[in-house]
Every structure is written in structure tokens, then in C-alpha cells.
Amino acid sequence: MSWTEAQSYCRDKHTDLVTINDRNEQNDINQLIQRENSSAGRVWIGLKDTWIWSLSDSDFYRENESHKGFVSVQEQKDWTEAQKHCTQYHTDLASVRNATENHQIQNIITSPEQAWIGLYRSWVWSDNSNFTFKPWKSNEPNIGAKNDSICASTGISDEGRWTDELCRELHHFVCYDGE
Numbered sequence: 682m683s684w685t686e687a688q689s690y691c692r693d694k695h696t697d698l699v700t701i702n703d704r705n706e707q708n709d710i711n712q713l714i715q716r717e718n719s720s721a722g723r724v725w726i727g728l729k730d731t732w733i734w735s736l737s738d739s740d741f742y743r744e745n746e747s748h749k750g751f752v753s754v755q756e757q758k759d760w761t762e763a764q765k766h767c768t769q770y771h772t773d774l775a776s777v778r779n780a781t782e783n784h785q786i787q788n789i790i791t792s793p794e795q796a797w798i799g800l801y802r803s804w805v806w807s808d809n810s811n812f813t814f815k816p817w818k819s820n821e822p823n824i825g826a827k828n829d830s831i832c833a834s835t836g837i838s839d840e841g842r843w844t845d846e847l848c849r850e851l852h853h854f855v856c857y858d859g860e
């Protein structure tokens with residue numbers, strides 16, 4: 682199945698695709714795969730690369746509707762430094778929810794240079810739990826960011842270390858069952 686189909690299957694029949702938080706869980710899954718799918722190559726886990734807004738509190742705009750406003754900062758910074766600046770002096774980099782807001786931002790940008798907004802790519806677990814344990818295989822992940830759907834897999838070899846794959850590829854997968 683593709684990653685998306687695997688996620689639907691797991692959510693329907695179990696809880697979700699598996700989330701792996703530490704070395705022990707990684708070992709358990711590696712043993713499970715060896716027992717059940719000894720011929721399988723790569724096996725989907727619940728990790729996916731996706732676009733997210735740096736301002737993660739979606740209630741923010743609702744609660745502060747009256748004093749919401751975009752601020753254009755005339756300093757050259759990389760994205761991380763820009764985000765740091767915004768959280769220190771304002772709230773965060775701008776989240777852009779619709780065409781009106783996009784237009785408001787266009788109107789306050791005075792230079793012809795591109796300006797950062799709060800959108801970035803990150804690895805997230807299917808169940809939204811924290812992503813801290815990262816046993817990537819060496820030279821992985823290695824799929825360019827221009828691909829819009831990248832998911833993670835484990836396997837039998839190399840202590841189950843992870844690789845990134847295009848989500849549409851067909852692989853076996855591991856569900857998590859919270860029951």
C-alpha cells in the first residue's frame with residue numbers, strides 16, 4: 682500500500698501507523714517484521730514530511746482578532762533567525778490563512794526581495810506525537826524537498842534504521858494498536 686492507504690487502514694482496523702519513540706520500540710518492531718514479513722523490503726512507519734506553520738497555536742488568531750497585524754522587518758536573516766526575532770519581539774512569523782491576508786502582507790513588504798513567512802517542512806508522526814528519536818540510515822533522508830510527499834520506512838537490515846521514500850510507493854507497514 683501507499684503510505685496514505687496504510688494510514689487509513691491502520692486507523693480503521695487498529696489505532697494508527699506506528700510511532701517509534703526509542704531504541705527498545707525500534708528493536709521490538711524490527712523483531713516483529715523479521716517474524717512476520719521476512720521477505721519484505723521497506724516497511725512504512727507513521728512518519729511523514731509535511732508543511733507546517735511555525736505558529737502552531739491555531740486559536741491565536743481567533744482570540745486576538747482585534748489586534749492582529751502583520752509587521753514587515755527590514756533585516757536580512759535566515760529562516761530560523763527570522764523566526765527567533767519574531768517570537769522575541771512579536772508573536773511568530775506570519776501564518777497566512779487566506780488571500781486577504783496574503784494581500785495585506787504584499788502591501789507592507791517594501792523591498793523587491795522575497796520575505797520569509799512562517800511555513801516550513803518538518804517530519805511529523807501520524808498521531809502528532811513528538812519527533813525526537815531519529816535513527817536514520819547513513820545518508821538518509823535523501824529525497825529532495827521539491828517532492829511534496831515524503832514518508833519514512835524501516836526494514837529488517839541495518840538494525841531497522843530508517844529511510845525516506847516517496848509516500849506513493851507501495852510497501853508493507855506497521856500499525857500501532859492502543860487497545
Ligand SMILES: [Ca+2]
Nearest residue numbers: 823844845846
Ligand atoms: Ca531515501
